[in-house]
Amino acid sequence: MLGFVIQRLIQAxxxxxxxxxxxxxxxYAVGNPxxxxxxxxxxxxxxxxxxxxxxxxxxxWRQYFLFVGGVLQGDFGRSFIYNEPVLSLIAGRAPATIELxxxxxxxxxxIGVSLGVYAGYRPHAPLARAIMALSVLGFSVPTFWVGLIxxxxxxxxxGWLPAGGRGETVLILGxxxxxxxxxGLAHIALPALNLALFKMAMMIRLARSGVREIMLTxxxxxxxxxGISEATILRRHVLKLIAAPIITVFGLELGSTLAFAVVTxxxxxxxxxxxxxxxxxxxLDRPVMVAxxxxxxxxxxxxxxxxxxxxxxxxxxxxxGEAR
Amino acid sequence: MSAPSTPxxxxxxxxxxxxxxxxxxxxxxxxxxxxxxxxxxxxxNPYDLATLSLMDARRPPGFVGxxxxxxxxxxxxxxxxxxxxxxxxLRISIQIGVAAGAVALTLGATLGVAAAYLGGRLEALIxxxxxxQLSFPPILLALVLSALLGQGRLQLIxxxxxxxxxxxxxxxxxxxxxxxxxxxxxxxxxTPLSGRRVVFRHLxxxxxxxxxxxxxxxxxxAISLEATLSFLGLGxxxxxxxxxxxxxxxxPYMMSGRSWISVYPGVALIVLIVxxxxxxxxxxxxxxxxxxx
Numbered sequence: 001m002l003g004f005v006i007q008r009l010i011q012a013x014x015x016x017x018x019x020x021x022x023x024x025x026x027x028y029a030v031g032n033p034x035x036x037x038x039x040x041x042x043x044x045x046x047x048x049x050x051x052x053x054x055x056x057x058x059x060x061w062r063q064y065f066l067f068v069g070g071v072l073q074g075d076f077g078r079s080f081i082y083n084e085p086v087l088s089l090i091a092g093r094a095p096a097t098i099e100l101x102x103x104x105x106x107x108x109x110x111i112g113v114s115l116g117v118y119a120g121y122r123p124h125a126p127l128a129r130a131i132m133a134l135s136v137l138g139f140s141v142p143t144f145w146v147g148l149i150x151x152x153x154x155x156x157x158x159g160w161l162p163a164g165g166r167g168e169t170v171l172i173l174g175x176x177x178x179x180x181x182x183x184g185l186a187h188i189a190l191p192a193l194n195l196a197l198f199k200m201a202m203m204i205r206l207a208r209s210g211v212r213e214i215m216l217t218x219x220x221x222x223x224x225x226x227g228i229s230e231a232t233i234l235r236r237h238v239l240k241l242i243a244a245p246i247i248t249v250f251g252l253e254l255g256s257t258l259a260f261a262v263v264t265x266x267x268x269x270x271x272x273x274x275x276x277x278x279x280x281x282x283x284l285d286r287p288v289m290v291a292x293x294x295x296x297x298x299x300x301x302x303x304x305x306x307x308x309x310x311x312x313x314x315x316x317x318x319x320x321g322e323a324r
Numbered sequence: 325m326s327a328p329s330t331p332x333x334x335x336x337x338x339x340x341x342x343x344x345x346x347x348x349x350x351x352x353x354x355x356x357x358x359x360x361x362x363x364x365x366x367x368x369n370p371y372d373l374a375t376l377s378l379m380d381a382r383r384p385p386g387f388v389g390x391x392x393x394x395x396x397x398x399x400x401x402x403x404x405x406x407x408x409x410x411x412x413x414l415r416i417s418i419q420i421g422v423a424a425g426a427v428a429l430t431l432g433a434t435l436g437v438a439a440a441y442l443g444g445r446l447e448a449l450i451x452x453x454x455x456x457q458l459s460f461p462p463i464l465l466a467l468v469l470s471a472l473l474g475q476g477r478l479q480l481i482x483x484x485x486x487x488x489x490x491x492x493x494x495x496x497x498x499x500x501x502x503x504x505x506x507x508x509x510x511x512x513x514x515t516p517l518s519g520r521r522v523v524f525r526h527l528x529x530x531x532x533x534x535x536x537x538x539x540x541x542x543x544x545x546a547i548s549l550e551a552t553l554s555f556l557g558l559g560x561x562x563x564x565x566x567x568x569x570x571x572x573x574x575x576p577y578m579m580s581g582r583s584w585i586s587v588y589p590g591v592a593l594i595v596l597i598v599x600x601x602x603x604x605x606x607x608x609x610x611x612x613x614x615x616x617x
Contacts, residue, residue: 015456019538026472140598142548144555144568145590147552148575152583163579259461266556278556281471293468297460 004312019297020071024064024085027289041266052192069294069310086291090273097265097272099177101257108199109250115200116207117234117242123212131204138201144262147194147267152233154190162187164269191268195260199253206249210242230313248307255303258296338610345606351599355592359414366408371564376407399583401573404565410592413567414559417596420477421547424484428546429539431485432492437531439493440500441523454493462487470558480559484546495538499531533611540604544597551593567593 002266042050050056055066070077076086119128155163177184214220215238223233262274269275273292280288340346358365399405439450457465469483473550503509504527553559554568565573567589574585 024469068493137598140544140548140601141594142552142597143554144592145571148571148578148586148590152578152587156579156583193379230440256461259464262467263430263552266357282557289471300460 001312004116005309008305012301015301016294016298019301020294021064023290023293023297024067025060027286027293028060028063051299053119071294076294077287079280079285079288081280081285082289086287089288090276090291090295093271093276095177096270097258097261097274099268100188100195100265100272101254101261102189103188104195105199105250105254105257106204108196108203108245108253112194112200112203113242113246116204117211117238119204120208120211121234121238123208125318131259132208135201135204138197138204143198145195145261146197147264150190150194151267156169159192163190166271188246191264194268195257195264198260199257202249202253204205207242208248209239210245214238214241252303252307255300258299280321329488335610339606342606345602348599348602348606351595352404352603355414355596355599357419358411362408362411362415366405366411367401368403368405368408370409370412385469388483397504398568399559400565401577401595406570406585406588409565409570410567410589413565413570414592414596416566417510417547417550417593419550420481420484420550420566421543424481424546424550425543426488427481427486429492429535431495432489432494433531433535435489436493436496436498437500437523437527440447440497441519441527450493453492454497456547457490458494462545463549463552466553466554467558470553475559475561477560479557480553483553485547486550488542491538491542492535495534496531496594499534500527503527503530535610537604537611545594545599547600548597 023026048057055063058066067077074087076090078084079086079089082089115131115134118125119131123130148189151163154161219237220233223237224230228236235250258274261272263275264270265272265274266278277292280292281284339349377396388456412511417491435450435454439447466483466487469486470480473479477615509522509526513519513524549566550559550566551571554566555572556568557572559568560566562569571586571593574587574589577583577585
């Protein structure tokens with residue numbers, strides 16, 4: 001097992017090294033940030049001074065190694081636009097995104113699993129068919145379009161909920177959060193629902209197929225024969241058995257929901273990391289782009305590493321490399 | 325009616341039985357035709373700035389503009405007739421979706437079949453890279469790539485292909501490595517037939533069904549991704565509005581109740597995507613041996 005862990009750690013480190021080169025070179029191939037940092041009527045001297053200050057006069061490979069050296073000491077450089085250390089900029093935006101992602105994945109799981117269990121328990125009921133139609137729509141319709149319709153319905157036509165921003169926030173442990181206040185909850189409702197719909201569709205399908213399979217097994221037949229109530233059967237036997245795959249997907253989806261948050265945050269002007277990356281792309285703020293991409297890559301590599309290790313801990317065939 | 329005999333006729337006979345899928349196919353065909361013949365049926369060329377008038381901008385459906393005809397779905401902030409803009413937008417969406425899907429299919433199938441056929445280190449290398457890529461959400465890849473490559477059709481297609489080829493590679497690899505071990509391939513390889521012939525005549529045709537299924541889904545996904553990127557302002561240049569950009573253009577006016585600018589292009593987009601997905605679902609069910617009667 002130790003050998004496997006070391007092997008996977010080396011692989012993960014190699015992937016991160018490759019990703020950092022690709023991201024760095026890729027981002028540095030785009031546009032010339034000097035034109036954005038200095039005023040258009042600046043003299044040649046000011047221009048060259050800016051180039052030197054940003055380190056853009058060095059050859060690319062030296063810029064890369066300076067960057068990597070900084071990153072290893074926790075320094076991702078300073079934003080060209082905000083003139084603030086990138087890491088603190090991202091850290092300042094992170095709570096908004098984390099809050100949004102956690103709430104929406106939680107909603108998706110709770111609502112999705114309940115609907116899915118019902119649809120699997122009574123597969124031919126009209127409501128179950130409606131639920132499945134909903135999940136097909138949830139899969140097909142692009143996230144940004146759902147967001148627009150939510151704004152149009154709940155913010156513009158009905159006027160029940162605000163269409164953007166974080167609302168009133170509360171300071172907890174030095175970080176601002178929206179969810180503890182009523183106003184904050186009202187602001188988070190629409191973006192969270194928007195982000196949750198796709199995951200909800202997936203959870204519905206997962207729970208439904210799991211329940212349908214388990215309901216046909218002998219376990220359920222014997223439990224019914226023993227006179228156990230349907231509610232107890234569902235709770236004790238069915239839910240317990242479908243829990244494992246749902247928890248796995250829950251973990252994996254946390255990562256990909258972060259990616260979709262980019263779209264949702266843009267629509268609802270939610271001041272999180274996703275909005276930051278879109279803004280930095282349009283403003284050519286290279287340090288922020290590089291840092292965001294590398295941190296995201298690190299997040300996904302870590303998630304994959306943990307999933308691999310968890311499977312290896314459960315299934316010895318994975319460790320020995322038999323089941324590939 | 326005579327009994328159908330060829331595989332295609334049998335497939336069609338099965339397909340016809342699902343009314344929903346048949347209606348969806350008709351819808352896809354209708355939209356495709358409308359998009360192809362857009363220059364003939366659209367009342368206006370939305371890319372021709374000379375025909376646009378700001379006097380006509382943001383007018384509600386039914387408005388008779390300076391062109392002398394009724395804007396059935398209203399006009400957008402630049403004064404484009406929305407019917408024309410949607411028809412031309414569908415054209416772009418379908419072109420990009422089909423082009424990205426076709427290139428991703430070719431690239432992915434080549435990599436997947438090559439990995440399964442050649443084996444060894446190359447197989448491990450290719451599939452490791454593909455698996456790695458599959459662990460990243462495609463929307464993030466497409467977003468980053470289109471930001472890096474800049475605006476334009478080719479750049480957009482490249483970004484979509486990079487985000488999607490891995491699904492084809494995974495599918496082709498799965499099918500090809502299963503076929504590769506079967507006796508008929510071993511037998512074909514034992515004869516003096518060239519390896520290329522075995523791959524193209526024996527291996528590839530048997531990998532086609534799952535690839536066709538993935539292709540329909542991925543074309544729908546490419547259209548949806550393209551719309552998302554254009555909505556975020558990362559897709560196509562502004563002078564050629566795709567559906568996503570039309571929706572984005574209308575977004576600021578939504579709050580003031582002028583919702584038609586965003587809503588109608590969106591409806592066209594959704595109908596197209598859902599119809600393709602419904603056709604894809606039926607094709608998948610028909611290829612699935614477990615559901616066959």
